[in-house]
Amino acid sequence: MALEAPAILVALEQSALGTAIRQSVWIYPAANTVHILGLTLLAASVAVMDLRLLGAFKETVPAAVIVPARRLAMLALTIMVLTGLVLFTAEATHVAMNPVFQIKMGLIGLAILNALVVQRTLPAVLIKSPAMTPLPTRFRIAAAISLAIWFCVAAAGRLIAYF
Amino acid sequence: MLRRIGVAAAFLLAALLPASAHHGWGSYDAGKMVTVEGKIVTTRYENPHVTLTVEAQDKTWTLTLAPVSRMRNRGATEELVAPGKVITAVGYVSTRDPDELRAERITVDGKTIEMR
Numbered sequence: 001m002a003l004e005a006p007a008i009l010v011a012l013e014q015s016a017l018g019t020a021i022r023q024s025v026w027i028y029p030a031a032n033t034v035h036i037l038g039l040t041l042l043a044a045s046v047a048v049m050d051l052r053l054l055g056a057f058k059e060t061v062p063a064a065v066i067v068p069a070r071r072l073a074m075l076a077l078t079i080m081v082l083t084g085l086v087l088f089t090a091e092a093t094h095v096a097m098n099p100v101f102q103i104k105m106g107l108i109g110l111a112i113l114n115a116l117v118v119q120r121t122l123p124a125v126l127i128k129s130p131a132m133t134p135l136p137t138r139f140r141i142a143a144a145i146s147l148a149i150w151f152c153v154a155a156a157g158r159l160i161a162y163f
Numbered sequence: 164m165l166r167r168i169g170v171a172a173a174f175l176l177a178a179l180l181p182a183s184a185h186h187g188w189g190s191y192d193a194g195k196m197v198t199v200e201g202k203i204v205t206t207r208y209e210n211p212h213v214t215l216t217v218e219a220q221d222k223t224w225t226l227t228l229a230p231v232s233r234m235r236n237r238g239a240t241e242e243l244v245a246p247g248k249v250i251t252a253v254g255y256v257s258t259r260d261p262d263e264l265r266a267e268r269i270t271v272d273g274k275t276i277e278m279r
Contacts, residue, residue, distance in 0.1 A: 021210070025231050028210035090210065162189035 005093035013092040021090040031086035038079035039154060045072035046150050053143035055134050062135060063126040100163045104156035111149040118142045191255035191265050199224050199264050200251045208234070208241040217250060225263045226252050229278045239269065239276045248272070 012018060021027050049069035052062055088095055095101050122139060129135060201219035213228040228234060228244070244250065251270040257263040268277045 019209075022207075023209050025210075025235065029230065029232060032211075 005097055009092040009096050012089055015089075018089045018092065021086055027086065028090055031083045035080060035083040035087060038076050038083060039157070042073055042076035042080060043150065043154060045069045045076055046146065049073060050143035050147045053135055053139050055140065058132055058134075061131050062129045066122075066126060095160065098160055098163060100156050100160045104153055104160070107149050107153045107156060111146060111153060114142055114146050114149065118146075190258050192258055193255050195255070196253055196267075197256050197264060198251065198253050199226065201249070203244060203246050203248045203250055206241065206244055206246055208244070213239075213244070215244060215250070217252070222262060225260070226250075226254075226269075227263060227265045228269065233278075237276045238274065239271075243271050243274070244269070254278075 021031075046069075049066050051057065052060070052065040052069070057065060118139060125136060125139070134140070199217060199219050201217040201224070203215050204218050204223065205216045207214045208231060210231050212230060213234050215226040215228065217224045217226055228239070229237075234240070234244075248271050252264060252266040253268050254264045254266040257265065266278050268275055270276075
């Protein structure tokens with residue numbers, strides 16, 4: 001049998017909010033659906049951002065693609081976190097002890113860390129990066145890592161139900 | 164560059180799709196249909212899945228049914244699966260919890276309702 005979940009998660013799941021989410025006919029399916037809509041938006045904006053860093057759409061000025069795509073990615077991530085919290089609250093103890101969920105959270109942490117590291121030096125580089133010119137290798141590596149991690153996050157999210 | 168990434172992504176997607184084609188039977192023993200019959204002891208008419216505990220002859224089972232909206236749409240109301248009712252459920256046993264049955268269909272009050 002699974003290990004017991006921390007008391008705080010038991011409390012969260014059994015809270016009035018947790019019960020309300022489970023007992024509502026529409027809250028859970030709505031949160032589930034918007035979570036996936038957020039995923040499509042996140043995947044799309046991350047793909048555009050990372051592919052541009054990698055050298056795709058090279059006729060465009062990098063900043064003109066990357067800056068708005070990044071903003072969209074952050075909006076999408078916010079949507080996913082909010083709806084994800086609703087889904088999590090309904091089944092906090094089960095979900096938290098799920099190994100695939102734990103992997104997913106770890107991967108999200110890595111992806112955000114990667115994005116934060118990139119963001120420390122990228123803006124200064126973008127200001128003087130014209131079209132048709134490859135970006136520094138370290139950004140291309142970071143973009144490939146980002147794409148790979150977000151792909152795995154999406155896969156892990158889908159697989160929580162099977163483990 | 165873009166084409167190579169596209170091909171790689173397509174392969175990855177193709178590899179993942181069979182697993183997520185529908186809410187699968189991964190953690191249930193789909194090779195063996197099991198019938199559970201008994202009295203409903205507790206009813207949790209909640210999302211993501213309605214769950215019942217049922218006192219059968221052999222043991223107390225946890226039955227996992229459908230989401231609330233589907234239950235209602237098919238006439239499996241909270242009243243129909245209320246504690247005290249006698250239920251017959253056919254489904255698959257969890258490979259992790261030998262006391263959990265994922266019902267494919269249930270019969271209560273002479274009404275048979277599909278859960279999938």
